[in-house]
Every structure is written in C-alpha cells, then in structure tokens.
Amino acid sequence: MSHLLCLSTFCKKMAEKGQIGQTPAMKNSTALIQANGLTKQFVSYKKEAGLKGTLKGFFNRESVVKTAVGQFDFEVQKGEIIGLLGPNGAGKTTLMKMFTGIIVPSAGELKVLGHNPWERSKDFRKKIALVMGQKSQLWWDIPAMDSFLLLQKYYEINDRDFKQRIDMMSELLDVKKLMHIQIRRLSLGERMKLELMASLLHSPEVLFLDEPTIGLDLVAQENIRQFIINYHKQNQCSIIITSHYMADVQALCQRLTLILDGKKGFDGPLTQFEKILGNEKVVSFTFEKAIDPLLPLWKGLDPKWNELNNQVELRIPENELRKISGQIIEQFPVIDFATEKMPIERVMKTLMNNPKLLSEYNA
Amino acid sequence: MNSIPKWLETIRISISKVMAYRLNFLLQIIGPTLVFFFIKYNLWSSIYQGDRTILISGYTLTAMLAYHTWGLVVELLASGFTAMNLSEDIRLGRISTYLIYPFNFWEFHTASFIGFQITQVFIALVTFGAVALSGLIEVPMFTLLVKGFSYTLFISFLWFVMNYGIGLLAFWLEDTWILKVILMVISSFLSGAILPLDLFPAGLVEVLKWTPFPYLSYYPIKIFMGVEPNYLFAIGVMTGWMALITYCNHLVWKKGMKLYTAAGM
Structure with a gap:
C-alpha cells in the first residue's frame, strides 16, 4: 500500500514540475492525441457498515489506492473516429477526463493537440469539446439559444460563423422550434440534440462524446448517429466516443479501443475486432x-x-x-x-x- | 479586453436565471421584509415594552428599529448571495462543464454574482421604498444614500470571496454547510447584525476593527443612519482582507484541482 502511495506522490510531484507529458519524442509526433504509459490512481478510504464502522473509520482510516487506468498507450490521428469500449468501471470515463484536462494524470505522458490538457490553457479549451450523455451542460433554466449566445462569447465566434453554424446544425437536427424553449421543458432526445449543437458551435478539432445516446429511444439514437456521421464528413474533426450501444460503434467508428480493468485489451480496426x-x-x-x-x-x-x-x-x-x-x-x-x-x-x-x-x- | 463580452453575457444569463422563476423572484422580494417584521420588529418592541423613552446604550426603540431596518437593506445588498452551492457542484462533479469552457470557473462565478447583485439592488430599492413609506427610517440625503449603497455593494464582494473560499473546501470535505452556518452565526454576531456594536465592550470593538466583521453590517448601517466612518481605514482593512482571502482561494483551487475526481461524470 505504502509504495503505491509513494508512487502516486512521486507522480504528482512530476506533474507539478511539468515532467509528465514532455518527452521529445512526443513533440515530433503528428498525432492529435498521444498518451504513453498514462496512469490514474484514486485514493479512497475504507468504511465499514454501521455506527461501529463509522466510529472506527473516524479514528483510524484505511486508505485504498485504485488504479483506474494503468500504463495506457494511445494515439489518435486527425479525422479518426474511435470507439472507446469497456464494461462499467473499466476506466473509459477516467481516460476522457484526462484527455479533456478535467483531472490530472498520476503518471505517464499525455499530449492533446500539443497541449498538456491538465494545464487547461484557454487555447487548448477552445480546440476541444465534450458531450456527456449523463450530464447536461446547457443551463437548465434558460432556452438553448441563450446558452448558445453565451458560448459564442466564450469561444469568440464571429457573428457570421455563429449564424451559419446555428442555421446548418438546427436544420440537420431539426431543432429550430426548440431553441427558444427552456431546457428543463425538453425531452431527453431533444436536449441531447441541443447539447451536441452547443459542443460543436466552435468547430472543435477533437470532440469527446461520453455515451451520447444513453437513454434515448431508437429513433433518437439513429438521428444522433446520422448527425455525427454527416458532421464528421463535413468537418473531419477527430472524435472519441464511449458507448455501451454497439450500434453506435458499428455506425460511427472505424477504430475501436477496448479497455478492461484500466488496461488496453485491444486497439485496431473494427473489422479486426469482429x-x-x-x-x-x-x-x-x-x-x-x-x-x-x-x-x-x-x-x-x-x-x-x-x-x-x-x-x-x-x-x-x-x-x-x-x-x-x-x-x-x-x-x-x-x-x-x-x-x-x-x-x-x-x-x-x-x-x-x-x-x-x-x-x-x-x- | 476579449473577456469583457464574456463577462457581460454571463451577467445577462445570471439575471435571466434569477428571474426564470417568477414566483420565486417575488418571494425573494417580499420574504426578507416579512421575516423582519415578524421577528425583529416584534422582538425589539417587546424588549422595550413598547416604551419609546427607554434608552439602551444610547438607542431608543425608534433608533433600534431604524438600525435593524437599515440592517435589512444592508443584508439584501451585501449577503444575499447564499444560493451559491459551490460545494455541491464540486462534490457531485458538476464543475466539469465549467472546466471545459474557455472562461474560468472563478470568472463564471464572479460574473454570476454580479448579475445576481444587480437583481438584489432592485430588490433592496423596493424594500427601501417600502420601509421608508412605513416611517421606520428617516430618509437620508441622496448623497448619503449613494455612499451607503456603494459601500454596501463593495462589502458584498468581501462576503462573496469568503463564501467562495468555504465552498472550495468541498475538495476535501464531504459537505461545507456546517462551515457556512458557523461563518453566518459568527459574522451575524460580530458584525453587529444582531446587536449594534455600541452594546459591545469597547476593547472588543477595538479588536474587531481589524477583522472584516464590523464592516459587513455595523458600518454600512451607520452610514445610512448618518454616522460616517473613516472611509479610508474601513476600505483599507476590507481590501486587505479581500486580497488575502482571494489569494488563499487561488491556492486552495490549485491544490483542489489536483484532487478533483469529477465524480459521476
């Protein structure tokens, strides 16, 4: 246990000094995302059930280190659509969080679009987008159009591009009538379409989709998939998608990466996986x-x-x-x-x- | 310069959010005034037994009621921003969204706070109009009113950074509500919101002058009542505390971000 904690502390210090994600080999790579030996460990505390356990835990906490992702190597080229698959708790979402800079890796090297994601420079944040199927990113109490206008300012999109993208996407997704209704009054499928729109307003270079079709009915799933295919055709951005629906993967991904227990199990074309x-x-x-x-x-x-x-x-x-x-x-x-x-x-x-x-x- | 439109739009959205629920907004306007009349007015009237000639530490019943009426206006302007549920956002992983946008988390919350304050100014003005009509306070000169409002809005930022800092502790604590309550109880006592500081021992008041507390309630109430403080000293102490707390918040954020697990994303 103690050596794992030491490793975690050592890695944190390395991250602080900027020694994670800085190798010369990575600087020369053309890959949009490059990860070498990427590792994330979480420390949690054991707590026995009942009042006795609570009291015991209060005075003597036992920590547990869990490796959510371990020694993960990964590369994404421009324009690729990659499916990140694995059972619940395998480490898919942890990877997405590291790629988007939401959490700091414990060890390993990671570059996304030439940036260290966890530094979260504004320049980096302008080039990526994340859609979370289980979490709304639009503001609940206001209509989507208000959120879009806010995002226009955040991403510094000029009026002409903004209007053109809104027109194009609202047409494709058939949401013109929904943009002026409060988000909380929309169905899940309608909201998801607007979430996607919001994430694409700034034409990101890399799009991260975390279970974008979860909870949607079959028609809504199909609509979302078709939209992503069309959007990708036009914009050639790179897309990393996690999903438990194989239909998503079959329809969208050329390449598939399987994660089992935090480790890479398979990485290759879909046809090979089959x-x-x-x-x-x-x-x-x-x-x-x-x-x-x-x-x-x-x-x-x-x-x-x-x-x-x-x-x-x-x-x-x-x-x-x-x-x-x-x-x-x-x-x-x-x-x-x-x-x-x-x-x-x-x-x-x-x-x-x-x-x-x-x-x-x-x- | 690029960030001004981002701030303005966030402020606009924040106002829309506050006004989104009309009934809620209406309750926000009349709620505090109703509470004031039910509790403070009745409490002080019974302490003085309705006798307007009794003096307690130089305060007649009329003066004490005026003190607390101004306290109501000050509270609306300065410490209304209690809705900020930063700790819950952190604990449930809701801040992930803000970490993705190219507009920083503290910028978003500060702009939202300013938006909220704009609506609070409106609410405070309505309340002020109502209590002025009721005859509980003497309407001060316009310049004094402007001074009092400006000073109170300035201290609202001190309240904001204090609450923001406590919210950030959620990176380490399961919930921070108890800390919020402790801060609220201590500050309402030491700031003179419950009892005017004139009723406190002189030595304690002298010490309190170097803490942020008396500037949160006692000083602004006194300004509205026509007793102006040494503005330079008051603003100096407050700015010092604000700078110190903001710096601590920055350090806490940096350290907390390394621990953040974005649970439930």
Whole structure:
C-alpha cells in the first residue's frame, strides 16, 4: 500500500514540475492525441457498515489506492473516429477526463493537440469539446439559444460563423422550434440534440462524446448517429466516443479501443475486432418443421437449437459460408435465414464474460 | 479586453436565471421584509415594552428599529448571495462543464454574482421604498444614500470571496454547510447584525476593527443612519482582507484541482 502511495506522490510531484507529458519524442509526433504509459490512481478510504464502522473509520482510516487506468498507450490521428469500449468501471470515463484536462494524470505522458490538457490553457479549451450523455451542460433554466449566445462569447465566434453554424446544425437536427424553449421543458432526445449543437458551435478539432445516446429511444439514437456521421464528413474533426450501444460503434467508428480493468485489451480496426473469436459468421436458419439436430451436417458448426428444433444458430467458417448455406437450403425446408447484424456485440459479450480470451488473442 | 463580452453575457444569463422563476423572484422580494417584521420588529418592541423613552446604550426603540431596518437593506445588498452551492457542484462533479469552457470557473462565478447583485439592488430599492413609506427610517440625503449603497455593494464582494473560499473546501470535505452556518452565526454576531456594536465592550470593538466583521453590517448601517466612518481605514482593512482571502482561494483551487475526481461524470 505504502509504495503505491509513494508512487502516486512521486507522480504528482512530476506533474507539478511539468515532467509528465514532455518527452521529445512526443513533440515530433503528428498525432492529435498521444498518451504513453498514462496512469490514474484514486485514493479512497475504507468504511465499514454501521455506527461501529463509522466510529472506527473516524479514528483510524484505511486508505485504498485504485488504479483506474494503468500504463495506457494511445494515439489518435486527425479525422479518426474511435470507439472507446469497456464494461462499467473499466476506466473509459477516467481516460476522457484526462484527455479533456478535467483531472490530472498520476503518471505517464499525455499530449492533446500539443497541449498538456491538465494545464487547461484557454487555447487548448477552445480546440476541444465534450458531450456527456449523463450530464447536461446547457443551463437548465434558460432556452438553448441563450446558452448558445453565451458560448459564442466564450469561444469568440464571429457573428457570421455563429449564424451559419446555428442555421446548418438546427436544420440537420431539426431543432429550430426548440431553441427558444427552456431546457428543463425538453425531452431527453431533444436536449441531447441541443447539447451536441452547443459542443460543436466552435468547430472543435477533437470532440469527446461520453455515451451520447444513453437513454434515448431508437429513433433518437439513429438521428444522433446520422448527425455525427454527416458532421464528421463535413468537418473531419477527430472524435472519441464511449458507448455501451454497439450500434453506435458499428455506425460511427472505424477504430475501436477496448479497455478492461484500466488496461488496453485491444486497439485496431473494427473489422479486426469482429474476428477476434475466429473467422466465423453466425447464421440462423428457420425451418418449416422440426429438423433432426443429430445429423452429421451440424457437427463442428456449434449449433444452438430452439425448443421446437425448427430454428438453429450456426457458426460457419467464412470460407465455407456459401457451400454450407447452400447445402442447408437445398436439403431442408428453410423459410428464413439471416446472418448476424452486429458481430461486435457478440464479441464484446464473450470478452466481457471471459477476458482471458483476449490475452490469448494478444499472445 | 476579449473577456469583457464574456463577462457581460454571463451577467445577462445570471439575471435571466434569477428571474426564470417568477414566483420565486417575488418571494425573494417580499420574504426578507416579512421575516423582519415578524421577528425583529416584534422582538425589539417587546424588549422595550413598547416604551419609546427607554434608552439602551444610547438607542431608543425608534433608533433600534431604524438600525435593524437599515440592517435589512444592508443584508439584501451585501449577503444575499447564499444560493451559491459551490460545494455541491464540486462534490457531485458538476464543475466539469465549467472546466471545459474557455472562461474560468472563478470568472463564471464572479460574473454570476454580479448579475445576481444587480437583481438584489432592485430588490433592496423596493424594500427601501417600502420601509421608508412605513416611517421606520428617516430618509437620508441622496448623497448619503449613494455612499451607503456603494459601500454596501463593495462589502458584498468581501462576503462573496469568503463564501467562495468555504465552498472550495468541498475538495476535501464531504459537505461545507456546517462551515457556512458557523461563518453566518459568527459574522451575524460580530458584525453587529444582531446587536449594534455600541452594546459591545469597547476593547472588543477595538479588536474587531481589524477583522472584516464590523464592516459587513455595523458600518454600512451607520452610514445610512448618518454616522460616517473613516472611509479610508474601513476600505483599507476590507481590501486587505479581500486580497488575502482571494489569494488563499487561488491556492486552495490549485491544490483542489489536483484532487478533483469529477465524480459521476
């Protein structure tokens, strides 16, 4: 315990002296975000339940150091959209907080757009934006347009650009009628659209989206995704997005970074992530009547039958997909078949239940 | 120079926020006056047993009521900004939003405070008009009124930095309300808001002169009542305290930011 505290204190001192985030190698990099060995530790205090525990804790507190993010290396190039994925408590939000300068790293190197984020220079803050799905950034008691006007002043946006961006985004998001209504009177979906607008008024170079579609209905989710895609096409800003909805990741991200227990588990293209568990496609078939599940054809395809034996889900190697599917359709009364829409969802579920698979893959 | 529009717009938004709830705003106007009449007016009237000839430390009932009536106006102008819930914002991680904007946290809160004060001036003027009509106070000369208002607005900044500093302690403490209450109780006693300082031992008053407290209530009330202090000394002591507290706040903020975990973001 004590050596961890020493490490944390040492890192804090390094940060104060500006020795974190200053290596010459990083200065030459073209990456918009570059992190090497980024670490964040939180100290909390143990407290036993009940009055006895409260009294005990009052006189003798036991501290616990938790490493939320450890030795994290990361690079983001201009124009990339990256999905930061992981279960709750994995360290995604801690990373976002460090990238945006809200919290100070305990150790490691971090540069965002050439700045040390935690110094929070105004120049840095003008180049980034953060949208938090769980927290409103617009002022609750006033209409969005008032907030936008305030942000116009904060980000020193000239009237012409401001008007043009408001017109363009309100059109795309279909929120023209909502801009003069108090935020607290809007639905979550409507508010989220306005939150997005607010964060993009100053054309940030890097946009951080922390669960932007959380709690939204399917149509609202789709609208937000479509808007982000269109906006990215036009502005080519870099976007880092965290989400528990795989549909967000599938629709938006070219690259995916998986965090498990504060450490990077995977970092690469989406297509590669889909194949972590092997080059197989999951195909389901529905038959007109019950089929014998013991036939030799199903062997090696990991079949999962329903109770009536008239529906099966198979894992078919990609190179045999055509042949095997053809055989099944020819031999049995197939009335419907479908390949899975989001293989990443299955991969994520499997990895979250069994993180060891990932170390085997990385090895 | 670039920051002037940011300040002005924040002040404007702050006023809109205060006025957003009309009923709330109306209660803010009449609430303190009602409380005053129910508590202080009745309390002092019964202490003097309604006898206008009794003298307590040089105060007749009329003078004592005038003292507390001016106290009401001063309180509205100087220490109305109790709504600032900095500690809760820090504890629940709400300040994250302000850390992202290119307008500093202290700038935002100071501008919001100025906006709030503008509405308070309006409320104080309405209250002043009402109590002047009731005959509880003698209406002073216009220049004295301007002096009293300006002085009181100046001390409101001292109140602001003191409350701001206590709010910032939330980086270390779970909640700071108890500290706020302690500050409120101590200051309402030592500032002369409960009893005029003339009723205090002379030695204590001499010591208090070097603390911020008497300048928060006693001095401004006396100005309105026509007893002008040594302005240079009073403003000097207050400026000194304000500078010291502001500097401490700056250090606390810097240290606190290193501990900030942005919980719940």
